[in-house]
Amino acid sequence: MQRSALPAGRIQQNQVRTGPSRRPQPFTSVRPHATTICNAAASLNGNGNGNGVHSKARCSGARCPTPAQTIRTIVDIVNEGTLCTVNASGLPVGIPVTFSTDKQGQLQLHMEREALEMANIQGSTACSLMVQPTCQPARAVAAVTLMGKLDAPADFSATTLPLNVERCFYFGGLDQSSRGLEVSGSDFQAAEPDALRKAAPELVNTWNSECAEDLYRIVSDFLGVPLTEMSYVELLWVDQLGMYLRSEVAGQEGPQVLRVPFYRPVLDERDARAVITMASQIAWERERAYTPPITAMYADAAAAAAAAASNN
Incomplete structure (x- = not known):
């Protein structure tokens, strides 16, 4: 699938694609809202405007490097x-x-x-x-x-x-x-230096220049803000535990730094690419309440199991 040309850190409403930007690697993901929120995200609804994590990048525990x-x-x-x-x-x-x-x-x-x-x-x-x-x-x-x-x-x-x-x-x-x-x-x-310290600049450049849509979807999903209200997103840095991004929501305070942790630590550059891609995929699926179709074989097996359970 050919990717639409997007300027770094910027997307227009009429450029929003109707599907995920890339085919993700086969990782099992966990909902970011439930399990990958650091202390900043804990205040998501605490400031009255629903964007507590939008104000500053704050880290705690294993969600950020020490x-x-x-x-x-x-x-x-x-x-x-x-x-x-x-x-x-x-x-x-x-x-x-x-x-x-x-x-x-x-x-x-x-x-x-x-x-x-x-x-x-x-x-x-x-x-x-x-x-x-x-x-x-x-x-x-x-x-x-x-x-x-x-x-x-x-x-x-x-x-x-x-x-x-x-x-x-x-x-x-x-x-x-x-x-x-x-x-x-x-x-x-x-202490040990971060596993992505050498690869981070290239990851930042790649996602800002070629995969901006992924960043918009991830931040939109993380903040609980509609994609069409995201005015600006830019990736600042990547480490093995998550990402720092600068984001701006239409009608709200100017650009702020946001910390979005990964659902698990990554091992290397290739692993980081897969996890970021999966985060975009999950955001796209949740945005559309998407449920992957069950193949006929599994559907028949599920029906047979249900019938057997009802007979018992």
Whole structure:
């Protein structure tokens, strides 16, 4: 079936298709209204206008990655930041640096022997590292400040220095309920980066540019708002537990960030595509009160079973 051409994040009322946009993968889905609503959705009818989840993206429990997991994700997909050290006069100085993460999740900062920060850490190895993706869509996810001490050798001859993280300040870009949250160094070390961290930008681009109708149907169904009243939907980010979207409903407050969790965690990019497609399929079926037809074989078997039950 050929997909209609839709601009990114936008759909017109006369462009609404009469069927699902793609053939879904054979997953058993659960009604999103019943089982995939985070704390924001719990207030769906609590504000008098029926769109409680439309106001802000809030996460809890297993419906969103924890701040520690998001921090690990950000650190894993970024390789540069601002290192702040203290100079001989006691003043903090911020310097751009690059870093990498080894197999154990240990941050390794790369510096030059003659760099200003190398001179500073000879007085004190205490430092902070500010990290945020520079490009969209990852830039919108979060920013983090990692605080701790550099593990510098006695002669300060090395140019790759481990950073022992003692605590973190997490600034949730999309998760507005977690701005400025402190996370311990042990929680940071124990967390795993998100499974979709490398694939998320491509998923965001694909759904906004080629599958906008799916997003409109999913958000329409999640909010309980007719599809024709959806003015704007844009996918912002995808993780293994759900999606962040910017949406706007006609006649209501301007675009807001919305968190739509998946009904189960996804494993990889292919699995994410299947689950998002299924969410669109379920939304389409519920919109039309659609019941899949039963084949003649199963219909005959059901009739025979019913007849046998009535005779008994």
